[in-house]
Amino acid sequence: MEYCVTTKNNDSWYIGTNNFDLFKADKTEAIxxxxxxxxxxxxxxxxxxxxxxxxxxxxxxxxxxxxxxxxxxxxxxxxxxxxxxxxxxxxxxxxxxxxxxxxxxxxxxxxxxxxxxxxxxxxxxxxxxxxxxxxxxxxxxxxxxxxxxxxxxxxxxxxxxxxxxxxxxxxxxxxxxxxxxxxxxxxxxxxxxxxxxxxxxxxxxxxxxxxxxxxxxxxxxxxxxxxxxxxxxxxxxxxxxxxxxxxxxxxxxxSDVGSDTISDISIDAIKRASLLNYGELLNKSANTWNINVWQRSLISIDSDDVKPQVAINFARYQLAANTPKDSRMNIGAKGLTGEGYKGHTFWDTEIYMLPYFTFTMPEMARNLLKYRYLGLDGARKKAKANGYWGAQFPWESAWSTDGEMTPPWGSADIVTGKPMRILSGSLEQHITSDVVIAVMQYLSITKDERFAEEMGYEIILDAAKFWASRLEWDLARKKFVIDNVIGPDEYKEHIDNNAFTNYTAFWCIQKAIAVIDVLKNSNPEIYNGLNLKLKLDESYQDWISKVNLIFLPKPNEFDVIPEDDTYLQKKIIETAQYQSDGGHAKIFKDYNLQQINDLQVTKQADVLLLVFLFEDLFSDDIKLVNWNYYEPKTTHDSSLSFSTHSILASDLNLADTAYDYFERACEVDLGTGAGKSNQGLHMASIGGVRVLDG
Amino acid sequence: MEYCVTTKNNDSWYIGTNNFDLFKADKTEAIxxxxxxxxxxxxxxxxxxxxxxxxxxxxxxxxxxxxxxxxxxxxxxxxxxxxxxxxxxxxxxxxxxxxxxxxxxxxxxxxxxxxxxxxxxxxxxxxxxxxxxxxxxxxxxxxxxxxxxxxxxxxxxxxxxxxxxxxxxxxxxxxxxxxxxxxxxxxxxxxxxxxxxxxxxxxxxxxxxxxxxxxxxxxxxxxxxxxxxxxxxxxxxxxxxxxxxxxxxxxxxxSDVGSDTISDISIDAIKRASLLNYGELLNKSANTWNINVWQRSLISIDSDDVKPQVAINFARYQLAANTPKDSRMNIGAKGLTGEGYKGHTFWDTEIYMLPYFTFTMPEMARNLLKYRYLGLDGARKKAKANGYWGAQFPWESAWSTDGEMTPPWGSADIVTGKPMRILSGSLEQHITSDVVIAVMQYLSITKDERFAEEMGYEIILDAAKFWASRLEWDLARKKFVIDNVIGPDEYKEHIDNNAFTNYTAFWCIQKAIAVIDVLKNSNPEIYNGLNLKLKLDESYQDWISKVNLIFLPKPNEFDVIPEDDTYLQKKIIETAQYQSDGGHAKIFKDYNLQQINDLQVTKQADVLLLVFLFEDLFSDDIKLVNWNYYEPKTTHDSSLSFSTHSILASDLNLADTAYDYFERACEVDLGTGAGKSNQGLHMASIGGVRVLDG
The missing domain is CATH 2.70.98.40 (Glycoside hydrolase, family 65, N-terminal domain)
Structure with a gap:
């Protein structure tokens, strides 16, 4: 492991540098x-x-x-x-x-x-x-x-x-x-x-x-x-x-002050603060760090090398420093550490960061999930605008109630010279499943019935309504399919039946059915309230009639789960040269997006994320076959990729590989790669590093 | 004379520097x-x-x-x-x-x-x-x-x-x-x-x-x-x-291209330009400099010292480089050389820069005056909003037709802590006279009848309408007075009967009467058109009845023209220590604006500007007395001050003093004073340097 920062006296609580290079300073500014x-x-x-x-x-x-x-x-x-x-x-x-x-x-x-x-x-x-x-x-x-x-x-x-x-x-x-x-x-x-x-x-x-x-x-x-x-x-x-x-x-x-009086309140506050000296104020702050963070998430790694412990301390520090306690807000993909991604929240929170909070600080996890509850109206608007029912969560979101915030246009295509559309806002639909996955995990760990009744069930049920309306009947297959999406592998646009998307959609509807079954019996009052609001009686019939007809890409004759309908028919190329440290997109030097679309190259864990998150759905043999198939085809152009690979490798008893991916996850920000953290830290990778020990 | 720039081989066409100080670079960036x-x-x-x-x-x-x-x-x-x-x-x-x-x-x-x-x-x-x-x-x-x-x-x-x-x-x-x-x-x-x-x-x-x-x-x-x-x-x-x-x-x-097609037009243009090499394009540009500028304004100074000639070349260069040919625009107080004054146009153009153009490139002067003609509607709006008739020109103007653009608020008062109002937009009313002064000078030099008929007369007449409506009857004096203004001496707000303002208002009305007298006889068609538009028959009677009752501050028993009603009763202080190089406002270290208001201290030529511009109204004796009275009380906190003092001193045969002020005018930008040109050059001072030789 090589880091761009050093400790002080080998103490894992210090990160820093003993020299400066003004032309590289913006990386350590984020760190x-x-x-x-x-x-x-x-x-x-x-x-x-x-x-x-x-x-x-x-x-x-x-x-x-x-x-x-x-x-x-x-x-x-x-x-x-x-x-x-x-x-x-x-x-x-x-x-x-x-x-x-x-x-x-x-x-x-x-x-x-x-x-x-x-x-x-x-x-x-x-x-x-x-x-x-x-x-x-x-x-x-x-x-x-x-x-x-x-x-x-x-x-x-x-x-x-x-x-x-x-x-x-x-x-x-x-x-x-x-x-x-x-x-x-x-x-x-x-x-x-x-x-x-x-x-x-x-x-x-x-x-x-x-x-x-x-x-x-x-x-x-x-x-x-x-x-x-x-x-x-x-x-x-x-x-x-x-x-x-x-x-x-x-x-x-x-949320802690009245809106019209911030001039006065802030002047009073600065006067009060300035009665104390620097050290006194620092002590108060350090005490709160201790009580709120360090006493609640103790992780120590036994190693000759201090670096893994530094990475863990760094991850816990950044998660605490970047996570709002106000449920109208969420963690940006780069937290508050830079302008990258405009402070917007992605699935990064639910899939990569929430597990840490759910296990160690459930009230923080609850806030973050409440953000999605507050976002239901925006999600409903998005569904409606696209001709669907229920709640379709925004791919990028900012203020909780503002709905979809994915920019519509990106840079110009170098070949045509014209600006390119950004399609993830409309096509990367698995975000709705990701929110449900996080809610279910939170509920199963915390048993927070009150959250379930006030917010959780409504999210789960409205997400299922979306998915049920999103399904399309495929006459040939005699199955419900999900065409024209982007899966976690964002190299592929306009693809049909992305395995991750289809499985999680199926699972969402299945869970919603289960929620209704339980609620009707055990908590009819809550059910009736939700039924009144969401017309669940109708939806339930719809779900029952569809759920078992959803097309779930099955492992092929070689036990490989197809990433989508056409992936396995595409051309295979040598991918090693394009392997990335989580950001540089080297492959785009040789191929444009349209060309990559025709190759068996994957940006980040996709099928592997599916077998990782739904570990009981697939046998270890199947997992290993798919690891061997997809891992070499993955460039890791997304920093989200490493932690999934690390944990899955660990599950598959590939200890060295697991550790190697753990290191690469740690190095996403702490590593020496130039230019990568300048616009902000990679909060999902930081959350993923943490997950390893969950 | 000391300059912050040097020539090359003592050649007055080169200005530059042979060393660099990054912390002072922003001054020479403007120069x-x-x-x-x-x-x-x-x-x-x-x-x-x-x-x-x-x-x-x-x-x-x-x-x-x-x-x-x-x-x-x-x-x-x-x-x-x-x-x-x-x-x-x-x-x-x-x-x-x-x-x-x-x-x-x-x-x-x-x-x-x-x-x-x-x-x-x-x-x-x-x-x-x-x-x-x-x-x-x-x-x-x-x-x-x-x-x-x-x-x-x-x-x-x-x-x-x-x-x-x-x-x-x-x-x-x-x-x-x-x-x-x-x-x-x-x-x-x-x-x-x-x-x-x-x-x-x-x-x-x-x-x-x-x-x-x-x-x-x-x-x-x-x-x-x-x-x-x-x-x-x-x-x-x-x-x-x-x-x-x-x-x-x-x-x-x-003005030279169609508005919807600038993408195409600009691409065609850059393609055409790039067919030629750097030297070829430079030659074309240099040729245009020669024909449009240097062949039309030859000024050479015979001196052992190259610096005066550098200042003259610099002034002509900057005037050409900063003056738009499009009459919808004008010269900003800092031209295009910095953000200072937001690119806004003040009386700087008419009083300090126009004479150069009127004498050497009258078509440029015409464009600049046409800008004021295009601004008449804005000026009429301003007059109307203030309860006056005719055209009250904006103190600060930007796009020709947009009217008054003086920002309403300035920095906070250090004593009260609260933001201060900027009053020049409403009180510094002599700008309307300044425009007329420039129009009259242009007409008298160029005899451009067509401009007069199409634009000039309308400006003169509508300005007179404003002034006539602005006058207030003073029962005690039995005169029309002009209370509550700011004169060229901007240290004094809310003053009554500023000499410069009253004299020029009187003169404006007098000139308008003369215009009507001449037009009615010699050009009744034009008169009738203007009469229809401006109701001149009514105004004429109004002017005739008022003009000789306007209060004009007369020289007192010691031949001193009072700057305003109360100036001469105020406290006299030692001013030498506050003398400035055109910008630093040292006096504000010891006094705030309210306190300065009670002192016989003047920011820039005010009475002296009056006797300079209206040289035939006052005898040389009166001029000298007033020079001796006001010059020592003037701090020159405005860079506009030096050139007026220089020319007036020259008129008064104070040769050394005249040269000293000439040097100080040259040094406003070219001098070594730190921090002064950073936000842009002082175009009025540059124009004033030029006037010296007019």
Whole structure:
């Protein structure tokens, strides 16, 4: 295993780096991300650098720009510190840098960066510390310490709120008032363009020499979307300059505050926070990490190599840092760690991340599933718009009730020069099954009857209604088929009878029938309520008449389950050269999508995901045959692929292979592959790493 | 005189620098700006740097973000070249840079930057050349040459269209299609959010080793708002790599093309352009510079010092590069050279820049005045909204017909913490006089009767109607007064009877009466048409009854013309310490606006502008007395101040003082003052420098 980060003294709770490469920094910015499920900030440096991605997000604050789909707006930067020492603008690219260390403490969520800056014959020591509070989710505190042993320093420090950032050029936020409170609290108010979500950002700062608070008042500088304090401090040799920046964010959709008063509430909160020092606030936050996360999910790996334990700690840290507690929101495919996938939620949550929460923090799992319950109306709209009944869950979703959010268009086709349609929003329909799979797993583990009655049954039943209406009668086969879908193997568009899709659709209807059978007997009141709402009596007859006529692709003469109607007739090519580390899509250098459609090449676990998730449906012999068939044909162009392969290999007693895939799953983000995590972490792979030990 | 730029071999046609400071680069980016009145590009480097302002604008393409006033959108970057040599990302901050030269040739508009990059034991020579075509206003061509004498090179070069830039965070452009034509032309289409102006940006590129065109096809990379060619070229030692980037921009409001077909038209144009090489296209452009600019405005200064001639060449260059030929647009206070003042037009055009055009290129002056004619409806709306008649011209204007565009709110007051109102849009009313002054000057110099009949008279007459309705009867004085204005001295808000305002209002009405008197006799047909439209018979009576009752602040017992009703009663302070180089507003460190309101301190020429513009109204003695009174009280916090002081001093035979002010006017942009031109050049000061020789 090779990681792009190192530990500190072989301690699996630290990840970081002891050197910097400005042109690769954006990868580790995502890896050393800090968050609390509400607020998320990348590990960008305080001073600006080229190639950085200075992203901060608050869960659920989706907005649309013009007629684009909604995304999480990149919020004003609270990190910034512009430092000018003896008229020299500090930058890692001027002067010399020695003793560079940047480490994230996974246990308490603190990020520390320290180094010596050698400039103009001076050696100046810098130490930056910061954390996003787990205790007060609105709060972000950072600290800068500067020591000069050789000469007096003039330190100019400009620090405040900088709203000139955007989502790769797209700006969601409308500038509101810039205010100064009590002569010392900077406030910027903004709101989203279309969804009208209000934000209040506040910063208040304190400067010390040694332990003595400076009385000097900074100048205030205001510019477009910006408000800064400008300090100018002279310090004698041997002294230490300490600067503490208290910042917070509130929004008008926060579930913990009233919507109209965020300016006042946030000002009160920053005043209260700034009564405590950095260490006191950090301790409170660390305590909450301990109680809420570490005491509830203990996993230790016995190994000479610290790396597997680092991967596990990293996975638990990122899952906690990126998962909202507000059920109107969910985990984005990249959490809050970058702009990739616009903060949207996919099946990644249900299939790859939920098991961790279901087993260790069921109330978090419940929130995440409640999100799908709140999304039922959107799912019903999508079904109706497509001519179906029941609930067809969106392939990409953002705010719980907003429904389908898959962008309709992607990049241009290199051959034709024209933009290509993105079809997953309409064709990748297994998402509806995936939600039901997660609900059933949650219910079977937690026995949470109340959730079932209030939300779970309704999801299961309405999903079955969708599937029943989705079935098409195939005259030749005399079976119900499901034509024109995209399965987990997204290389193949417009395919018929994807095994994963058909089996899970069948299973959804079967489970819904079972739910009705049980409810009618044991809980007629609940049944009657649901029947009134969903017309279950009708549906039940429909399901009974169809369920056993659903076409389920059976293993062929060689025991291979066909991925779809035509896969096994397609051309076989040598796939090894296209094997990926979860993202680079090397195969597209040689083939376009239309050509790949005619090859027996699979993007990620598809049939293998089916035999993994429904382990009782297939014998070990069948599983092994299909492993041997599909595994070599899989490029793993999706980072979701490795964890499934690892666990399935483990089930098949292929220990070395299982470990190899475990390593590859760990390396999706932690590995050395360039350019892969820049736009954010791969939360599903992180969730999958965790599943291994479930 | 001290300049931030140097010439080349003491040649007054070159301005540039032989060293670079990345933290000061944004000033020279504005100074070495390239443009043709349609398209304007700052002299940002091809590779990205910190502290750069990567701005490109097309005249007149105003858009509003949310409910902000309109501004010129910062367009997608066409400059960019990301260069990676032997796996090293090229940057001025890595390795060593030697022989650095960056010079703008003012005569042909070409910018050349060359240096050696010493890296990993290699010396690699770079030369970047580029120009914005004066011949084909849509076209921008750049060239990169790389030579390595010591070793073979692998050159990776990513170059294309990058739409991730914004106006300091505000994004006006909606991403449209990204396309690839003929496998080699990159196109990005965008449109403005509210005003729905469409843009097509095209880039096509050619790579050579020595003189041989490379056949290698670049990879195409597309990302959000981005489309790039990615080249990967190996080159043997001693060879020269040459890369030519042809780029163009078309919009749906271009007056020279049909609106619906800009994609096709722009593709045809880039194909045609790319048939010629860099030198051929540069020659065409240089030829147009020669014929349209240099042959029509010859000014040479006889001096041992090259700097005055540099300033004159610079001024003529910038006036040509920033002035649109389309009369629906005008010159922004910062031209196309930066985001400052949002591309808006102020009185800067009429009072400070127009004289140059009127005397040397009257058709340009006519276009600029026609802009005001096209703006009459907006001016009428403004008058009506304020309860007046006729045309009240907007203090800030953008698209000709859109009317008043002054932002209503500015920064927060440091004392109260609350945002402050910007009052110039409602109170700085002398702009209506300024337009008439410019029209009258144009008519008297050019004798352009056709302009007078079609547009000029209507402007003069409707302005007079405004002023007549604006007058208020003062019972005590038994005069018509003008209360509650801001004069050219913008330190004073809500003042009564600003001398400049009252005199010019009086003069406007007087001139309108004279126009009617002449027209009725000599051109009754035109008069009747105007009378029908503007009800002049009524107005004429109104003017006659009022004009001689307008209160005109007369010189007091000491021959001092009071700037307004109360100025001379205010406190006098020592002003020398607040004297500025045209921008820094030092006085606000000690006083807030309310306090300055009570001091005899003047921001810029006010009474002195009056005696300068209306030189026949006042005797030389009066002028000198007022010079001696006001000049020491003036801080020159507006860059408009110096040229007026210089010319007036010259009129008063204060030769040394006149030259000193001339120098200060030249140094507004060319001087070494930090941070002042970053957001764009001071076009009025540049126009004023020119006026000196008029």
């Amino acid at each position: 050393m991300f800090q968050g609390n499920g509400y607020l998320g900030i990348r590990a960008t440096a305080e001073e600006r650098n080229l190639n950085e991605r200075r992203d901060m997000f608050v869960s659920g604050t989706f907005d649309a720009f013009n007629d684009e789909v909604t995304e999480l707006p990149n919020l004003p930067d609270l990190l910034n510190m512009e430092i000018i020492i003896n008229q020299r603008a500090f930058s890692l690219s001027t002067g010399l840098i020695e003793n560079y260390h940047k480490h994230l403490n996974l246990k308490n969520g603190e990020l520390i960066r320290s180094f010596d800056w050698l400039i103009d014959g001076n050696r100046i020591s810098f130490k930056f510390s910061r954390f996003v509070s787990m205790n007060d989710v609105h709060l972000f505190v950072s600290k800068l310490e500067i020591t000069s042993n050789q000469s007096d320093l003039n330190i100019k420090l400009n620090s405040g709120i900088d709203g000139q950032y955007s989502n790769s050029g797209t700006q969601h936020l409308v500038e509101g008032d810039k205010r100064l409170f009590d002569g010392k609290i900077l406030q910027l108010q903004e709101k989203t363009q279309q969804t009208n979500i209000g934000f209040a950002f506040n910063v208040t700062q304190k400067a010390y020499i040694d332990e003595v608070l400076l009385k000097v008042k900074p100048d205030i500088r205001m510019d477009r979307r910006q408000i800064f304090d400008e300090y100018n401090v002279d310090m004698a040799k041997g002294k230490r300059f300490t600067f503490v920046k208290y910042a917070n964010v509130y929004t008008t959709i926060d | 070495m700006f390239q443009g043709n009145g349609y398209l304007g590009i700052r002299a940002t480097a091809e590779e990205r740097n910190l502290n750069e302002r990567r701005d490109m604008f097309v005249s007149g393409t105003f858009d509003a973000f949310n409910d902000e006033v309109t501004e010129l959108p910062n367009l997608p970057d066409l400059l960019n070249m990301e260069i990676i040599i032997n796996q090293r990302a090229f940057s001025l901050s890595t390795g060593l840079i030697e022989n650095y030269h960056k010079h703008l040739n003012l005569k042909n508009g070409e910018l050349i930057r060359s240096f050696d990059w010493l890296i990993d034991g290699n010396r690699i020579s770079f030369k970047f050349s580029r120009f914005v075509s004066m011949n084909d206003v849509h076209l921008f061509v750049s060239k990169l040459e790389i030579t390595s004498n010591q070793s073979d090179l692998n050159i990776k070069l990513n170059s294309g269209i990058d739409g991730q830039y914004s106006n300091s965070g505000t994004q006006h452009l909606v991403e449209g299609d990204k396309r690839l034509f003929d496998g080699k032309i990159l196109q990005l289409q965008e449109k403005t959010q509210q005003t729905n102006i469409g843009f097509a940006f095209n880039v096509t590129q050619k790579a050579y080793i020595d003189e041989v065109l490379l056949k290698v096809k670049p990879d195409i990379r597309m990302d959000r708002r981005q489309i790039f060619d990615e080249y990967n070229v190996d080159m043997a030692k001693g060879k020269r790599f040459t890369f030519v980037k042809y780029a163009n921009v078309y919009t749906t409001i271009d």
